[in-house]
Amino acid sequence: MKILFFGTPRFAEIILQGLFDNNFDVVGVVCQNDKPAGRGNKMKTPHIVEIAREKGVPVYQFEKIREHIEDFKAMDYDLAVTASYGKILPKSFLDLKPCINVHPSMLPKYRGATPIQSALLNGDTMTGVSIMKTEVGMDDGDIFVQKEVEILPEDDYVSLLDKLAKVGLDLLIETLHKIENGNAIRTPQDDSKATFVKLIQKEDALLDFSMSAQSLVNKVRAFCENPVAFFHLGEDRIKVYKAKVANMSTDAPVGQIISTKKHFQIQAADGVFEILKCQASGGKVMDASSFLNGYRFKTMAVSL
């Protein structure tokens, strides 16, 4: 069975690599265009391109899928597989050949672009992965199989994504075999239970200390890779990569920095938020003790 793979970021990389490792016949990889990124706005090629090229698999970076329907018609493949491709596939493409999708949530919960972050933000203790038929609608196709995955308190976006991708790979392989053998069964989603999650904006990552300490920690966990939770301290912007709820209570006002000696602690609405790993503008990411060793506090209250 010849597979045409669609996907761009890390989640897709893991799935694609897994397909290669299990000797699936991937005949092409479609991913997003090179984009100007970082300092100097140099063009950056998605990392998945390297993974594909290592295997000698052709890579297609189409700006608009619907303008390349003829190209797809000319390709020799049996099934399209998508894994966080990042764009909605047009009906004209979906009508060509069957297409299935790996979605990191227990559909119909968390349809949309940010299921992993949303589960963390909401403090969920369980999430999962679904393999489904790709349809024109947003993540609303029939489900082949799905499996729950536990979210541990210490999980963050990166660790959870890795877990979900691995489970997703297993489920995908299982489904591919069933499709090949003609015994795949799929069941419709219960649309009445569907929930949707939106793209993340940079401002969503601002830490508002009038929220609970746990929800602040959840924000840090959800955004640890991008855009990274942050707050303003005087003129500086501090990005927080890792944090926990400190087991203590004070009567300090919200946003007050409680300790800068051994611990970097800030008062939140209902408790104390402790920073474990952070970064100031222009500086490197460092653990709290290193940060506190050198940082010169000009103010002891977070700008709200």
Add this chain to the structure above:
RNA sequence: CGCGAGGUAGAGCAGCUCGGAAGCUCGCCGGGCUCAUAACCCGGAGGUCACAGGUUCAAAUCCUGUCCUCGCAA
């Protein structure tokens, strides 16, 4: 040529404006105090101040070039 910050001991920083004996916090090693400790006290090791040129009696500090790291914006 998008805007900006920075490279000084194992880590994080000050010193640079106004050139003139390398400092601070933490860690590490040794000793002391303590019922005890992430606490406290005393002592110690550890740095060609990113690299290369230049100016100077003298450069971490001034000038020129190179390499590297990072924040913002897209």
